[in-house]
Amino acid sequence: MPLLPRLQLFEFLDQSWLPGPLRRGEVDYLRVVLDRVRPYDSMAQLLAELLRGTGTDRVVDLCSGTGGPWRTLLPALRSRHPAAEVVLTDLHPTPGQELPPGAHYRDTPVDATRIPEDLTGVRTLFEGLHHFPPEQARALLADAAAKGVPFAAFELTQRSLPYILIQLLLVVPLVWLFTPLIRPVRWWRLVLTYLVPIIPLLILWDGVVSSLRTYAPADLERLTTGLDVDGYRWSSGVHRAQGMIITYLIGQPGRSL
Numbered sequence: 001m002p003l004l005p006r007l008q009l010f011e012f013l014d015q016s017w018l019p020g021p022l023r024r025g026e027v028d029y030l031r032v033v034l035d036r037v038r039p040y041d042s043m044a045q046l047l048a049e050l051l052r053g054t055g056t057d058r059v060v061d062l063c064s065g066t067g068g069p070w071r072t073l074l075p076a077l078r079s080r081h082p083a084a085e086v087v088l089t090d091l092h093p094t095p096g097q098e099l100p101p102g103a104h105y106r107d108t109p110v111d112a113t114r115i116p117e118d119l120t121g122v123r124t125l126f127e128g129l130h131h132f133p134p135e136q137a138r139a140l141l142a143d144a145a146a147k148g149v150p151f152a153a154f155e156l157t158q159r160s161l162p163y164i165l166i167q168l169l170l171v172v173p174l175v176w177l178f179t180p181l182i183r184p185v186r187w188w189r190l191v192l193t194y195l196v197p198i199i200p201l202l203i204l205w206d207g208v209v210s211s212l213r214t215y216a217p218a219d220l221e222r223l224t225t226g227l228d229v230d231g232y233r234w235s236s237g238v239h240r241a242q243g244m245i246i247t248y249l250i251g252q253p254g255r256s257l
Contacts, residue, residue, distance in 0.1 A: 003159050003216055008133050011206045011213075013065075016092070021188050025199040026206065027094065028182050028189075029175055031066040036181070039156060040069035040126060041076045042241035046250070047152065048080035050122055054150045054253060057083040058121030062112040063128035064088035064105070067097045074100045087119060113140050125153040129249070130213040137215070138223050144251050145232040151251035156244060157211040167207050175200040220249045230254055 012018050013026055034040070051057060059077075061068060070086055077084045078101075085102040089110035097105060110116065112128070113136055123144055129137055144151040157163070179193045192199045215223065220236040227234065231254020239246045 004161060004164070004212060006159060006215070006219065007209075007212045009209045009212060011131070011209050012202050013206055014131060021192065022199065022202060023092070024094075025189055025192055026203055027066045029178060029199070029203055031071075031097075032178050032181050033174075034069045035071055036178070037242075038069070038072045039242065039244050039246065040073050040154060042239065043152075043154060043246070043248075044073060044076035044080055046248075047073075047077050047122070047124070048084070050150050050152060050250070050252065051081050051084060054122065056121050056150075057081070057085055059084065059086040059124055060115070060119045060121045061086055061088050061124045061126070062090075062110070062115075063125060063131065064090045064093075066094050067099060067103075067105070068126045070103055071098070071100055074103050078102060086124075087121070089119070113143075115143070120149070122150040122152065124151075127155055127157070127210070129153045129215060130155060130157065130210055134223065138227070141224055141234075141249075141251065142227050145227045145229045145253075148230065148232065148253035149251075150253060151249070153249040155214055155247045157207070157214045158245060158247075159211055159214045159216060164208055164211050167204065167211065171204040171207050172197070172200040175203055214247070215249075217247060220247075224249070224251070227251075 013023065061070065067088060070088065074086055088103060088105045091109050091111055093105065093107050093109060099105065132140060141151065175193060179189065182189065217236045217238065224234040232251060233254065234251050236249045239248055
């Protein structure tokens with residue numbers, strides 16, 4: 001399918017000035033969708049193999065938002081790798097989330113381009129790589145390769161016209177449909193979703209922009225060209241599950257951690 005040009009437009013969730021209720025409204029919607037649809041549970045086996053192959057039990061998740069897919073993904077991962085644990089991090093952390101056993105949220109900001117030395121383990125990035133322009137994305141990947149740290153990034157969005165048209169048609173109705181499932185119920189969420197639909201329009205904008213920023217497998221190959229320090233190896237492609245297409249990028253060190 002022909003790709004649209006990649007555009008590094010802005011997303012509201014990236015902006016530090018975004019008011020708290022609007023940020024919370026958007027991330028809570030994304031959390032409920034991931035919890036209900038569970039698109040990334042199919043990645044559990046791949047992550048288990050990555051943990052075993054690199055001799056670690058810890059996952060360091062970057063750009064975690066309100067927990068990403070981990071409420072369902074971690075139990076699926078632990079069924080295959082019982083010792084697995086995950087540390088959730090974000091530049092704008094939202095601790096206090098309900099998380100499964102083996103997961104905890106680091107409540108201090110973590111910049112994915114400058115990861116603290118104490119955060120060791122497999123680095124994961126769900127729906128996050130597209131936030132970074134090419135030079136920053138390459139630097140993030142180069143850091144993983146230089147430190148011999150396993151890395152895995154996954155994206156559901158696609159940089160194609162049909163995908164964006166589907167978003168334009170369905171995102172706002174889906175926000176209206178999923179909002180009653182968000183707990184706790186907040187008056188401001190209902191007002192900003194149904195009466196003055198700012199939250200659905202923010203989600204629609206950020207969704208379309210995410211698609212236009214998404215790196216396709218060919219882009220990922222270019223980003224990782226030359227990042228093969230000490231035998232570090234990269235692989236990218238697409239995985240199909242439950243009618244969805246997941247673009248992935250996997251980095252594996254040539255030596256054990």
